[in-house]
Amino acid sequence: RLWVTLSGYIRTQAIVSLVDAVFIGLGLWLLDVPLAFPIAILTFIAGFIPIVGAVSAGAVAVLVALVTGGWVQALLVLGVVILVQQLEGNILQPLLQSRVMQLHPVIILLAVLLGGGWFGIIGAFLAVPVAAAGAVVLRYLGDMIDLRTGDRSAKDINWSTADGHVVGGLSERSARLFQDLVRRRSEHNDHEAPNDGNDLMDDMVEDPKPRRGLGNLPNPFKRRSRRGD
Structure with a gap:
């Protein structure tokens, strides 16, 4: 069960990361942002780290757009990243993970x-x-x-x-x-007569066999015979 669950988790993360990489890379390409393909690959790799990885990859995409295209292009890229991550984080990922791993x-x-x-x-x-x-x-x-x-x-x-x-x-x-x-x-036990506590004493007095670990010590409960009897 552990192997099935863990392998299902890896497949789920791979699907979610691929969806993020494809749509964010497509948005960067449509907005004519440089390094769209390398950023898409980075998004796919970072997607295996929940929440933190997606935020980091999105920040890199926005930073590249800001440096190369200015504030307008950076805001457009930020909108694309937020839209994709909201759809993935609130719908796709919880749905897949809850089915595969049976977790809420x-x-x-x-x-x-x-x-x-x-x-x-x-x-x-x-x-x-x-x-x-x-x-x-x-x-x-x-x-x-x-x-x-x-x-x-x-x-x-x-x-x-x-x-x-x-x-x-x-x-x-x-x-x-x-x-x-x-x-x-x-x-x-229901059909057995109640024990009055004398059975254990009778066994200790009448049992002639030495107890294991006690050697041949004399039984203190056994009467000692007088000399000449």
């Missing part, structure tokens, strides 16, 4: 903000895959608990591989055996 868009946004605030650019880059991996682990533990308690069967769980389906079936069978053992033990 709000969780993705919070993960990026927290990761970037705590660990900088590296934290922002790794925030979403780490959050997705944690969600996969929690879902797996929840599925195993449901199998153990009998709330769900192995057929009700969507397994990523055939091996996972086999493991789920074995877990379900072992859970049934464990539940049956607990039920029988409970029924046996």
Whole structure:
């Protein structure tokens, strides 16, 4: 499950980065901004860093337009960058990531903000895959608990591989055996007479075998025979 989720995240980021690069590069070309193709490549690479990468690539595009074409061209490029990034960040990326990684868009946004605030650019880059991996682990533990308690069967769980389906079936069978053992033990205890606490003392007095680790120490509960008896 982890591999499927992480590979899905990489594919999603590649699609989002490609969309950003194509539309921003096309806008720069239509506005006759120099270095449109290199900026498009930079936008694609920076797209793998959530939020920070797109902002950095957009800033480079605006700066190039400002230096080569003046304020008017820079404002037009800024408008193109903002439009593309708003469509990508608010519609395309959350939609794809929520489907592939089964994470709510709000969780993705919070993960990026927290990761970037705590660990900088590296934290922002790794925030979403780490959050997705944690969600996969929690879902797996929840599925195993449901199998153990009998709330769900192995057929009700969507397994990523055939091996996972086999493991789920074995877990379900072992859970049934464990539940049956607990039920029988409970029924046996219900029919058993209550223990008054003397059984342990009787075993200690009557058991002639030495305890492991005590050697041949004398039993203090056993009466000592008198001489001549």
